Amino acid sequence: MSGQGSDVKLMNRWSMLAMNIGSMIGAGIVTLVGIAMCYTGTSVWLSYGIALLLGFLYNLPFCFVTSAVKLEGGPYTLVNTILGKKIGGIYIVCFFLYLPSIALYCVALNTYIQSLFEGVPDWLTPVATLIFFYLVQLRGIKSLASVQNVMTILLLIGLMMFALMGFSRVEWAEVSPSSQNFMTHGFSGVMEAALLLVFSTYGQYYIAFMSRMCEDPKRDIPFSIIGCVLVLVVVYISVTIVAAGVLPLDRVVNQPLTLVAREILPAPLFVFFIIAGPVMALFTTTNGIMIQYSEPLYTAAQNNYFPKTLARHNRYGQPWIAYTIVFLCSFIPIVLGWEISTIAHLLLIVDIGLSILMMISIWQVPKRYPKAWKNRCFLKGLPDGFFYFACILSFIVQAIIIYNSVTSIDTYIVVATLVIFVIAVFYTLHRLKTVEVTLPDIGVEE
Numbered sequence: 001m002s003g004q005g006s007d008v009k010l011m012n013r014w015s016m017l018a019m020n021i022g023s024m025i026g027a028g029i030v031t032l033v034g035i036a037m038c039y040t041g042t043s044v045w046l047s048y049g050i051a052l053l054l055g056f057l058y059n060l061p062f063c064f065v066t067s068a069v070k071l072e073g074g075p076y077t078l079v080n081t082i083l084g085k086k087i088g089g090i091y092i093v094c095f096f097l098y099l100p101s102i103a104l105y106c107v108a109l110n111t112y113i114q115s116l117f118e119g120v121p122d123w124l125t126p127v128a129t130l131i132f133f134y135l136v137q138l139r140g141i142k143s144l145a146s147v148q149n150v151m152t153i154l155l156l157i158g159l160m161m162f163a164l165m166g167f168s169r170v171e172w173a174e175v176s177p178s179s180q181n182f183m184t185h186g187f188s189g190v191m192e193a194a195l196l197l198v199f200s201t202y203g204q205y206y207i208a209f210m211s212r213m214c215e216d217p218k219r220d221i222p223f224s225i226i227g228c229v230l231v232l233v234v235v236y237i238s239v240t241i242v243a244a245g246v247l248p249l250d251r252v253v254n255q256p257l258t259l260v261a262r263e264i265l266p267a268p269l270f271v272f273f274i275i276a277g278p279v280m281a282l283f284t285t286t287n288g289i290m291i292q293y294s295e296p297l298y299t300a301a302q303n304n305y306f307p308k309t310l311a312r313h314n315r316y317g318q319p320w321i322a323y324t325i326v327f328l329c330s331f332i333p334i335v336l337g338w339e340i341s342t343i344a345h346l347l348l349i350v351d352i353g354l355s356i357l358m359m360i361s362i363w364q365v366p367k368r369y370p371k372a373w374k375n376r377c378f379l380k381g382l383p384d385g386f387f388y389f390a391c392i393l394s395f396i397v398q399a400i401i402i403y404n405s406v407t408s409i410d411t412y413i414v415v416a417t418l419v420i421f422v423i424a425v426f427y428t429l430h431r432l433k434t435v436e437v438t439l440p441d442i443g444v445e446e
Contacts, residue, residue: 010141010142010145010213010215011141011145011210011213011214011215011220012215012220013215013216013219013220013223013224015145015148015149016207016210016214016220016221016223016224017223017224017227017228017231018145018148018149018152018153019145019148019152019207019210019224019288020204020206020207020224020225020227020228020288021152021155021156021227021228021231021232021284022148022151022152022155022284022285022287022288023203023206023207023284023285023287023288023289023292024200024201024203024204024228024232024285025155025159025200025232025235025281025284025285026105026200026281026282026285027105027108027278027281027282027285028197028199028200029159029200029235029236029239029240029257029281030256030257030258030277030278030281031108031256031257032196032197032199032200033048033197033239033240033243033244033257034243034252034253034254034255034256034257034259035196035254036048036193036196036197037193037244037249037252037253037254038193038253038254039184039185039189039190039192039193039196040183040184040185040189040190040192040193041179041181041182041183041184041185041189041244041249042174042175042179042181042182042244042245042249043175043177043182043183043184043190043244044193044240044243044244045175045237045240045241045244046183046190047190047191047193047194047197048194048197048201048236048237048240049233049237050190050191050194051194051195051197051198051200051201052201052229052232052233052236052237054194054198054201054202054397054400055198055201055202055203055204055229055232055397056201056229057390057393057394057396057397058202058205058394058397058398058401059202059204059205059225059229059394060390060393060394061359061362061363061387061390061391061394062205062208062225062362063221063222063225063226063378063379064222064365064376064378064379064387064390065078065362065365066208066211066217066218066221066222066225066378067218067219067221067222067376067377067378068218068365068369068372068373068375068376068377068378068444069218069365069369069372069442069443069444070211070217070218070441070442070443070444071208071211071217071221071442072211072212072217072295072299072440072441072442073209073211073212073295073296073298073299073300073440074205074206074208074209074210074211074292074295074296075091075205075208075209075296075354075357075358075361076088076091076092076095076296076299076300076440077296077299077440077442078358078361078362078365078442079091079354079357079358079361080092080303080439080440081361081368081439081440081442082360082361082364082365082368083357083360083361085428085432085437085439086428086429086432087357088305088439089305089424089427089428089431089432089437090421090424090425090428091354091357092296092297092300092305093305093420093423093424093427093428094350094353094354094420094421094424095293095296095297095350095354096329096420097346097350097417097420098293098347098350098351099293099325099326099329099330099332100329100330100332100333100338100343100346101289101343101344101346101347101350102130102286102289102290102293102326102329102330103126103130103330103331103332103333103334103338103343104333104340104343104344104347105282105285105286105289106125106126106127106129106130106282106286106330106334107126107333107334107340107343108282108340109125109126109129109279109282109283110122110125110126112274112278112279112282113125113279115258115274116271116274116275123334126334127331127334129282129283129286130286130290130327130330130331133283133286133287133290134290134323134324134327136287137287137290137291137294137318137323138314138316138318138320138323139316139318140316140317140318141213141317141318143316144287144291147287148284148287148288151280151283151284151287152280152284154275154276154280155276155277155280155281155284156231156235157276158272158273158275158276158277158280159235159238159239159276159277160235160238161265161269161272161273161276162239162242162257162260162261162264162265162273162277163235163238163239163241163242164238165264165265165269166242166245166246166260166264167238167241167242169242169245169246169263169264170241170242170245170246171245171246172245174244174245174249175241175244175245181249184249195400195401195404198397198401199401200236201232201236202397202401204224204225204228204229205225206288206289206292207221207224207225207228207292208221209291209292209293209295209296210291210292210295211295212295212298212299218376218377219377222377222378239257242260242264243257243260246260246263246264247259247260247263257277257278258273258274258278261273261274261277290323290326290327290330291323293326294319294322294323294326297310297322297325297326298310298311298319298322299440301319301322302438302440303437303438303439303440304431304435304436304437304438305428305431305437309321310322310325342410342413345409345410345413346413346416346417348405348409349409349413349414349417350417352401352402352405352406353417353421355398356398359391359394359395359398362391362394363388363391366384366387369442369444371444372444
């Protein structure tokens with residue numbers, strides 16, 4: 001793209017995979033497993049397996065699409081080129097509502113940092129974390145990728161150390177169907193737990209936001225999505241078996257993973273687990289999400305939805321103004337003292353609305369770009385009917401997630417989101433009348 005610096009497009013498929021794994025493994029695996037056991041007992045590993053399957057089905061159509069067209073800016077680019085400039089403009093303005101959710105991961109770090117260093121002020125950890133990763137990203141893609149690679153390796157070492165050292169302590173009869181603590185609330189309980197856990201299994205497609213930085217996006221984006229799913233299957237299932245099978249059920253229900261870790265790990269390794277497990281999980285997610293949320297704003301500025309100064313690069317080839325806006329928006333919940341639940345609900349309702357537009361756009365790609373579709377890299381030999389069947393399954397998963405989520409969202413969050421939507425409509429219409437807005441380049445001919 002015009003104006004790119006020299007330090008872009010340097011992430012190979014393995015760096016993209018590390019970025020995706022790190023972004024996906026957040027605090028959910030540490031905090032949600034104990035809560036999920038309330039619904040399903042020691043069969044929580046089965047619930048996580050179902051959640052992983054649902055997440056894979058949700059992402060499968062995106063593997064097809066990203067192997068056919070180049071989506072610099074991720075789903076924004078897809079929505080814009082398929083549904084038109086008006087819908088694309090509304091999408092990108094509403095996308096700003098994503099930005100405060102970055103604080104969710106930084107605020108959650110407090111629990112683990114304060115368990116290691118008592119007396120640390122509540123504000124210090126999230127502020128220091130945001131500043132650190134902002135500076136990392138300004139240093140260029142090499143710096144960003146190197147930091148994420150190291151942190152992701154540490155994260156996987158920490159979680160798999162927990163699993164491997166815990167396997168020898170597992171009461172395998174407790175995590176098998178013969179146990180009275182298995183499926184304590186029947187299959188409906190297994191599904192309730194799966195729907196709770198699915199929020200940590202379906203965001204792999206976010207890696208497409210980073211297509212600009214990828215050496216071969218049409219091959220490497222699908223690779224990083226599928227590879228991430230496979231890694232999550234091994235890590236999540238292994239960890240949940242240990243979490244459910246070492247201690248009695250009544251001791252681990254509603255408790256974080258750290259309770260079991262303290263039981264099975266010597267003190268030095270427990271400290272290492274805290275750092276390499278939950279802390280690295282939140283670090284890698286923060287690093288990944290900050291960069292992923294910046295890219296659509298950068299692409300939209302190049303398309304003239306925002307002033308082009310937003311796309312200005314620093315000497316490392318990074319759009320520093322776009323990054324700075326994301327960085328500053330991340331502070332909103334911290335300054336206003338929002339609860340973690342408020343941030344999570346805001347993220348949830350925005351994700352629901354924008355994902356619907358994404359799914360509608362995905363469905364239309366084969367007919368809109370038949371030549372690119374025919375030459376796609378992912379499962380090229382399969383008939384189109386398989387893709388549309390995958391889309392239907394993905395729509396069903398999305399509908400399940402929406403149905404399971406809307407009842408937990410506070411009314412004022414819905415109202416605030418609707419206000420932003422109205423502002424987005426008026427801003428987009430005004431922008432289209434006053435300046436020439438261009439469509440993103442997806443590298444194919446219609």
